[in-house]
Amino acid sequence: MILKLKRYNCLFILMFSSMLFAQKEGLKIPLWENGAPGFENLKDEPEQAQDWWVRNIHNPSITAYFPEKPNGMAVLICPGGGHENLVFNSEGKDAAEFLNSIGVTAFVLKYRLARTKDSPYKLETHIKQDAERAMRLIRSRAAEFKIDVNRIGAMGFSAGGEVVAMIAYNSNNILKDSSDTIDKIDAQPNFQILIYPGPLFIPKEIKSDAPPAFLLAANDDSCCSAPIVELLNGYRKANVPVEMHLYSKGGHAFNMGKRAKTNSLKTWPQRLADWFEDNDYFLK
Template sequence: MKTLSSFCTSLVMLMLCTLAVHAQTVIPLWPKGAPGFENRRNEPEQAKDYWVKNIHNPSLTVYAPPADKANGAAVIICPGGGHRLLVYNSEGVAPAKFYNDLGVTVFILKYRLGRDSLSPYKVDIHPKQDAYRAMRLVRSRAAEFNIDTNRIGMMGFSAGGEVVDMVAFSGWKGDPAAADPIDRVSAKPNFIVQVYPGPGYVPERIPSDSPIAFLVAANDDACCSLPIIQLLQRYREARVPVEMHMYAKGDHAFNMGMTRRLRSINNWPQRLADWLTDSNILQPFHKKVLH
């Protein structure tokens, strides 16, 4: 009996250790809850299969790369889902693992959903508020995560691409008089990756100091092929570096590939890896040492 008890104890400890290894750090965007909705921060999220919704306490989930691969780059991922839910696994966890393999630290943003059932949030207000805060929070804690503050980007899928468009081209500057030191920090992404971004919030023009961009969609995507064409034109007009990949077939929501019987779609992430390399985003990070 003693042997069985010892075995069970060891098994439980092994399971706990395994869970600990795979556990991810979750950082609420605001410690006391989102401004104006603090009383809802403890309401549980709903999750099933591939999605998460009922988000009242917006947060960042951290996926850190192996220490021997980490290069100081970081990206905040905004999954899609029509502002009704977040396609969390395919458009959050899967790209996080892709970036981790490249040495990039990932923060998956759970933003508030304006079209969720009985949602008190507005699409054009609260996701934008969450995304600005996420950028400022990551940049303010860069030293903690060994991140280069000049290589923090944003990636958006579908509706998450709309969230990226909301914050990538204006409203970057922090408020030097803000009581919260996080709100004093710049929210400007250094690069953006837009994967079949939604049609809303593409600006009529972008400033000449906009973040460099990688754009990808399929031509037969009735919803979201036009936005990357519009973004490409705006980038060309502003003379800001941009790369676009428009695939003949793939429709919508091809995620990180490997789910369609199309070689081009299945291999599109390699084009992103090439662009990240050519844009010097994956270069090793050498922290400054003060003497």
């Protein structure tokens, strides 16, 4: 009897440890079951990962991270990396960890990289396709993930901000000629979070159906402080809700504040939590 109890206890410990490991590492979900359309033959080519970067992404996916106490919100996270690398840990997993801590379900997007050597992919075609498919896939499984289809946002860092921009300003994005039911689902996020976003794909005019925006960068970022100022002016002109935080210094790629040298940037994620609460995104 004692031996049986020991076996059951060991089995329970193993199962519990596996659940914790899965929650920490996330659940990886390919965007297409058979690989990206037109590139199915590359589906099984392994990714490359070292230190801070991931490369050789040919089977785009989302990695889901679930909070202990979900509030019904979800965010698709698009890490940066200049479209040559993907900063998966500090601009993906770390962001997901923070969002989970405030009850938000997070999905980190591994999109194809258009600027690696000999890449067969194009930003405005294949990377846009990945981001749209990710949003549609999340919405298609909203009931399973216990999230509200009307409270799904997109968050982009640096080049990932350009990925978000490709899906944020187009409310008429359903693929009518596709036989895949997921392609019939809206891909526009309900809100967007842009952290030192790149300058590409920002429209000259913000329309009234643009998603509310949270914008943040450091003023001494020579690359990516101007885009949020441009967006702020466009949003104000269109009378669409927007909040911007422009810090005096901090440069580029301070991620979730863990590597920041200033106190203000170390705590910037709390400004995002405040924005969620002030705008009733936490309401169920």
